[in-house]
Amino acid sequence: MKVDGKDLRPIFFDNEKNEVCVIDQRILPHKLVIEELKTVDDIIKAIKDMYVRGAPLIGATGAYGIYVAAKNYKEGDFKDYFLKECERVRLSRPTAVNLEWAVDRVLEKVKAADYKDVVALTLAEAKEITEEEAENCRKIGEYGVSLIEEISKKKRGETVNILTHCNAGWLACVDYGTATAPMYAAYDKGIDIHVWVDETRPLNQGARLTAWELGKHGIKHTVITDNAGGHIMQHGMVDIVITGTDRTTYTGDVANKIGTYLKALAAKDNDVPFYVALPSSTFDWKLRDGVKEIPIEDRDPNEIKYVTGFSEGKMHDVLITPEKSEAGNFAFDVTPARLVTGFITERGMCDANEDSVIKLFPDKGKL
Amino acid sequence: MKVDGKDLRPIFFDNEKNEVCVIDQRILPHKLVIEELKTVDDIIKAIKDMYVRGAPLIGATGAYGIYVAAKNYKEGDFKDYFLKECERVRLSRPTAVNLEWAVDRVLEKVKAADYKDVVALTLAEAKEITEEEAENCRKIGEYGVSLIEEISKKKRGETVNILTHCNAGWLACVDYGTATAPMYAAYDKGIDIHVWVDETRPLNQGARLTAWELGKHGIKHTVITDNAGGHIMQHGMVDIVITGTDRTTYTGDVANKIGTYLKALAAKDNDVPFYVALPSSTFDWKLRDGVKEIPIEDRDPNEIKYVTGFSEGKMHDVLITPEKSEAGNFAFDVTPARLVTGFITERGMCDANEDSVIKLFPDKGKL
Numbered sequence: 001m002k003v004d005g006k007d008l009r010p011i012f013f014d015n016e017k018n019e020v021c022v023i024d025q026r027i028l029p030h031k032l033v034i035e036e037l038k039t040v041d042d043i044i045k046a047i048k049d050m051y052v053r054g055a056p057l058i059g060a061t062g063a064y065g066i067y068v069a070a071k072n073y074k075e076g077d078f079k080d081y082f083l084k085e086c087e088r089v090r091l092s093r094p095t096a097v098n099l100e101w102a103v104d105r106v107l108e109k110v111k112a113a114d115y116k117d118v119v120a121l122t123l124a125e126a127k128e129i130t131e132e133e134a135e136n137c138r139k140i141g142e143y144g145v146s147l148i149e150e151i152s153k154k155k156r157g158e159t160v161n162i163l164t165h166c167n168a169g170w171l172a173c174v175d176y177g178t179a180t181a182p183m184y185a186a187y188d189k190g191i192d193i194h195v196w197v198d199e200t201r202p203l204n205q206g207a208r209l210t211a212w213e214l215g216k217h218g219i220k221h222t223v224i225t226d227n228a229g230g231h232i233m234q235h236g237m238v239d240i241v242i243t244g245t246d247r248t249t250y251t252g253d254v255a256n257k258i259g260t261y262l263k264a265l266a267a268k269d270n271d272v273p274f275y276v277a278l279p280s281s282t283f284d285w286k287l288r289d290g291v292k293e294i295p296i297e298d299r300d301p302n303e304i305k306y307v308t309g310f311s312e313g314k315m316h317d318v319l320i321t322p323e324k325s326e327a328g329n330f331a332f333d334v335t336p337a338r339l340v341t342g343f344i345t346e347r348g349m350c351d352a353n354e355d356s357v358i359k360l361f362p363d364k365g366k367l
Numbered sequence: 368m369k370v371d372g373k374d375l376r377p378i379f380f381d382n383e384k385n386e387v388c389v390i391d392q393r394i395l396p397h398k399l400v401i402e403e404l405k406t407v408d409d410i411i412k413a414i415k416d417m418y419v420r421g422a423p424l425i426g427a428t429g430a431y432g433i434y435v436a437a438k439n440y441k442e443g444d445f446k447d448y449f450l451k452e453c454e455r456v457r458l459s460r461p462t463a464v465n466l467e468w469a470v471d472r473v474l475e476k477v478k479a480a481d482y483k484d485v486v487a488l489t490l491a492e493a494k495e496i497t498e499e500e501a502e503n504c505r506k507i508g509e510y511g512v513s514l515i516e517e518i519s520k521k522k523r524g525e526t527v528n529i530l531t532h533c534n535a536g537w538l539a540c541v542d543y544g545t546a547t548a549p550m551y552a553a554y555d556k557g558i559d560i561h562v563w564v565d566e567t568r569p570l571n572q573g574a575r576l577t578a579w580e581l582g583k584h585g586i587k588h589t590v591i592t593d594n595a596g597g598h599i600m601q602h603g604m605v606d607i608v609i610t611g612t613d614r615t616t617y618t619g620d621v622a623n624k625i626g627t628y629l630k631a632l633a634a635k636d637n638d639v640p641f642y643v644a645l646p647s648s649t650f651d652w653k654l655r656d657g658v659k660e661i662p663i664e665d666r667d668p669n670e671i672k673y674v675t676g677f678s679e680g681k682m683h684d685v686l687i688t689p690e691k692s693e694a695g696n697f698a699f700d701v702t703p704a705r706l707v708t709g710f711i712t713e714r715g716m717c718d719a720n721e722d723s724v725i726k727l728f729p730d731k732g733k734l
Binding site: 029030196197199200201202204207208211212215220221222223224225226227228229230231232234257258259261262263265266269291296304305306307308309310311316317318319320321322323324325326327328329330332333334 | 396397563564566567568569571574575578579582587588589590591592593594595596597598599601624625626628629630632633636658663671672673674675676677678683684685686687688689690691692693694695696697699700701
């Protein structure tokens with residue numbers, strides 16, 4: 001999407017410099033720093049230290065990592081060197097399913113190739129994966145924008161107010177984002193929209209990243225505390241909620257950043273439609289009961305006790321609790337299907353129940 | 368309540384030093400600093416700059432302010448000097464109803480008194496007001512503890528998990544607190560309790576003050592983000608929610624710190640009892656529809672954009688959003704009576720509806 005009028009992605013191949021480049025997301029929104037990833041160590045550092053984040057983007061970075069490995073071959077047995085380097089990339093974040101998937105997909109492409117072709121082939125495949133991720137999100141936008149258009153018509157062109165939680169934006173997804181894709185599509189069509197951005201404690205991805213993305217593209221937005229969503233829905237200030245998801249059961253239960261469930265409850269209580277945008281790869285085709293079965297990551301309590309922000313030209317971690325207090329850091333929650341109005345996918349929209357999901361993805365439902 | 372084994376209140380008269388003392392709550396939980404308020408200017412500064420906060424405590428500070436005014440009289444017409452000083456105290460925070468009420472009550476006491484008696488009379492009345500506030504809270508604890516006791520019995524002595532939002536503790540209320548009073552009473556009775564403390568963005572009164580209070584008294588607690596309450600209720604980790612309130616209609620609608628409504632929704636969705644603790648002075652005997660009629664304060668957006676915390680030995684404000692993003696700071700929300708299980712008052716408990724409230728306060732219901 002646009003940053004100060006120019007197209008930018010969180011990962012791209014710079015044709016002039018012949019280098020893989022990423023945005024260092026750790027210092028957004030305070031500074032925009034682009035890093036060139038010249039070596040496999042650079043790739044691993046970018047993944048491990050969270051210069052890049054979000055499943056699709058981690059996958060794309062891993063794919064480019066295989067190209068970087070091939071390019072940097074100097075001497076000795078190529079195959080031996082190459083497979084070891086690929087393994088290092090694959091293991092840089094062990095829980096990221098997309099990373100493994102992307103690395104394997106690039107490797108498959110060059111399994112039978114000559115060494116002289118490997119550099120070009122891996123680069124082409126990494127670019128292909130990146131474009132596919134972007135294209136999925138573009139389609140989510142294309143389908144989802146109809147919801148916003150409809151509300152806009154009902155309101156006779158008055159501002160459509162959208163609420164979102166966390167960052168399911170282009171910074172996590174190569175381009176467009178998932179939850180944000182319908183918003184960018186609406187804005188680009190000239191529909192008057194305004195986005196309420198939940199700050200999304202503990203890591204403030206909403207306040208830091210979603211607000212930055214929307215602002216840079218020119219979309220009106222207001223950052224609010226995670227506490228405020230209920231109040232503004234109660235007072236008619238939200239027309240639709242759109243969030244992303246980390247994992248969604250084919251029965252319609254949605255695991256997403258902690259706090260999503262509370263917003264879904266408020267949406268239900270105030271008759272505000274609550275949509276979840278996701279590429280089909282995010283559906284879990286095995287679990288039936290998301291609340292009972294999806295494991296919730298318990299993260300470092302210091303993410304609760306300290307807040308990271310910018311002051312006097314640099315980043316600071318400030319303590320907000322008593323030093324000795326315990327803190328609990330539940331990273332995700334599960335919103336039951338009964339609170340979800342519908343899903344927006346790259347194949348179209350559907351209701352949040354088994355029948356609807358399987359009707360849209362009959363090939364997957366057979367698993 | 369106890370701080371490191373010793374009794375402490377947020378305001379007290381030091382008999383040895385002959386001075387009014389308050390805790391400077393701005394730097395809690397990082398440092399415990401007691402300030403002596405020797406002059407009317409000190410009193411006004413403590414109220415205006417929020418060394419003290421919470422309606423009952425602001426009232427008590429104002430009452431002591433009248434004593435400080437009388438004590439500091441030096442020359443000229445006493446009445447002229449005294450009334451001007453009292454007016455300055457009364458106006459130090461114009462929206463604080465308790466402040467005006469407390470100042471007027473002390474003044475009433477000395478209306479017909481001789482100058483030589485004024486110092487002693489104002490001090491006595493300020494002490495009286497302070498004791499009454501503490502006693503109201505003590506009674507709230509006495510009634511409310513039965514709820515916790517019952518749960519403890521049902522769980523055969525297993526830990527009772529209580530969730531609270533914001534700080535309705537002794538720091539706001541002279542002693543015991545409102546929402547916290549039943550918790551202190553339960554702890555002091557030897558009931559095994561654990562408190563989930565919502566951090567309560569934007570100003571983090573939960574993370575800063577409630578966690579500090581509970582910890583200093585020895586009560587087990589865990590600070591969580593405001594986003595986490597739904598998830599932990601969904602997973603049976605909360606037995607009861609108890610919050611305070613800033614204003615409650617006699618029909619049962621509860622205005623409290625922003626985010627309370629979301630917790631009430633989650634409590635309802637998971638069959639967790641949701642109680643509100645309040646002295647009867649917090650009931651509004653005029654408004655019928657809290658959601659429509661209670662005005663919600665819109666505060667400084669910088670409270671959202673910046674987080675205050677402790678780092679390298681001092682307080683810092685760190686920016687967490689893009690510098691140019693808008694931020695919305697709705698300070699309170701209203702939880703409809705249908706989501707409230709009951710009220711805990713100094714006169715006993717009642718359901719959250721007009722009939723029940725008026726049955727408990729027949730004298731007030733006639734207004």
